[in-house]
Every structure is written in C-alpha cells, then in structure tokens.
Amino acid sequence: MVAIESLNWYKIQESLDEKGYAHIPALLSIEECNKLAAYYTQENLYRSVINMQRYRFGKGEYKYFRYPLPSGIQKLRETIYSPLAVIANEWMNKLSLDIQFPLTHQQLIAHCHRAGQLRPTPLILRYESGGFNTLHQDLYGDVYFPFQVVFALSQQGTDYEGGELVFTEQIPRAQSKAMIMRPNQGDAIIFTTNFRPVKGTRGYYRAAMKHGVSEVKSGIRHALGIIFHDAT
Ligand SMILES: O=C(O)CCC(=O)C(=O)O
Numbered sequence: 001m002v003a004i005e006s007l008n009w010y011k012i013q014e015s016l017d018e019k020g021y022a023h024i025p026a027l028l029s030i031e032e033c034n035k036l037a038a039y040y041t042q043e044n045l046y047r048s049v050i051n052m053q054r055y056r057f058g059k060g061e062y063k064y065f066r067y068p069l070p071s072g073i074q075k076l077r078e079t080i081y082s083p084l085a086v087i088a089n090e091w092m093n094k095l096s097l098d099i100q101f102p103l104t105h106q107q108l109i110a111h112c113h114r115a116g117q118l119r120p121t122p123l124i125l126r127y128e129s130g131g132f133n134t135l136h137q138d139l140y141g142d143v144y145f146p147f148q149v150v151f152a153l154s155q156q157g158t159d160y161e162g163g164e165l166v167f168t169e170q171i172p173r174a175q176s177k178a179m180i181m182r183p184n185q186g187d188a189i190i191f192t193t194n195f196r197p198v199k200g201t202r203g204y205y206r207a208a209m210k211h212g213v214s215e216v217k218s219g220i221r222h223a224l225g226i227i228f229h230d231a232t
C-alpha cells in the first residue's frame with residue numbers, strides 16, 4: 001500500500017473542490033486487492049449481508065463488516081480520514097454550515113456513537129454479470145461525513161466488463177450531469193457523500209451528488225467501500 005501521508009493531498013483537494021471526486025491510482029497492490037476480495041467469503045467478518053435485488057438497490061450483494069474491522073481496513077479508514085477532515089471543514093465553511101469535523105477518526109466515531117449511530121459501515125460488494133447499483137447516497141443518520149472512498153478490487157477488461165462507477169451531480173434548476181470512472185484494480189476513488197460546494201454568483205451553493213455502478217456486462221466485480229460515519 002502507498003503511504004497515505006505521501007499522497008499528493010493538494011491535488012486530491014483540487015479535484016474534490018472542482019469535481020466532487022478524486023481518483024488515486026494504484027493505492028493498493030494487486031496482492032492486497034486479492035486478499036481483500038477473498039474476505040468476501042469469510043462469513044464471520046460481517047454483521048449483515050444485503051441482497052441488493054431484495055431492496056431494489058440494484059443487482060448484486062454486499063456485506064457490512066462487523067467490529068472489530070480487519071486491521072488493514074481499520075487503518076485505511078483512520079489514516080484517510082484525517083486529511084479529508086481538513087477539506088471537509090473548508091467545505092462546511094464555504095457553505096456557511098455550522099459543522100466542523102474532528103481531526104481524528106476516533107473522535108468522529110465517538111460523535112456518531114453519541115448520536116446513536118453504532119454500526120460499522122465499511123462494506124465489500126460483489127456483482128456478477130447483469131449486476132448494477134442504482135444511484136444513491138450512503139447517509140445513515142444525522143451525522144455524516146461529506147466524503148467516502150471506494151477501492152476497485154477487480155480489474156475491468158480482465159475480471160469483468162462494464163461496471164463503471166457513475167456519479168451524478170444535480171445542476172440547479174436543471175437535470176443531473178453524469179460522470180463515469182473506470183478505475184483499475186488497486187485504485188481508490190474519493191467522492192462526495194451528499195453535496196459539494198459550487199461557486200455561484202452569490203457565494204457557494206450545494207450541488208447534490210449521487211453514485212452508482214453501471215451494469216456489469218460479464219465476469220465478477222468486487223469493490224471495497226469505506227464510509228467514515230457509522231449507521232443507526
Ligand atoms: O461498487 C462500487 O464501486 C460502488 C459501491 C458503493 O456504492 C459504495 O462503496 O458506497
């Protein structure tokens with residue numbers, strides 16, 4: 001794994017500010033991806049298993065990890081959080097929101113717990129041919145952090161075809177703009193959970209964003225999602 005502190009956080013912030021998402025190539029090694037994907041079948045690691053079709057969330061399956069999280073995932077969640085908290089606080093200021101996030105993930109979790117959000121949210125997803133994930137937001141209570149991360153654990157073009165990561169951004173008084181990403185195995189994509197600040201003529205306004213996954217045409221696609229807030 002590339003050290004989180006050594007990433008170009010200036011560039012990451014620039015991309016988040018401009019687009020609401022940032023692409024970090026090769027954050028995980030292929031071996032790390034394969035190890036994480038192999039967690040999928042270790043039933044004791046999870047608190048719940050969601051059949052996406054059953055809830056009409058799409059087609060595929062995902063599993064929420066239970067506490068304690070596997071140590072590598074716990075570490076990723078903590079180390080990526082801190083630089084993002086600084087950016088999140090700037091966003092809250094731009095939007096004149098009276099919210100500031102603590103600089104350590106442990107403090108964010110304490111805050112979630114006080115708000116009754118006790119359940120861990122990191123998840124691993126698996127889609128087969130025909131699988132997809134409808135456009136959504138991962139907000140699980142009143143406390144939510146404005147960024148989350150998805151790690152591509154499979155390689156598009158080799159392990160699967162299709163299955164692009166899709167973002168939409170609501171344009172004021174208009175429809176939504178769609179953006180697609182085709183991360184390679186090991187890449188991370190950081191993106192907005194709820195809304196991002198966009199500069200308008202009278203200061204910043206909120207542009208709501210959603211994410212989803214387009215139809216997987218063939219093969220199997222695994223992804224790891226790290227959401228920083230916990231769930232009710
Ligand atoms: O499968 C993906 O790439 C997206 C998963 C997702 O919705 C998430 O991590 O919140």
Ligand SMILES: [Fe+2]
Nearest residue numbers: 136137138211
């Ligand atoms: Fe999601």
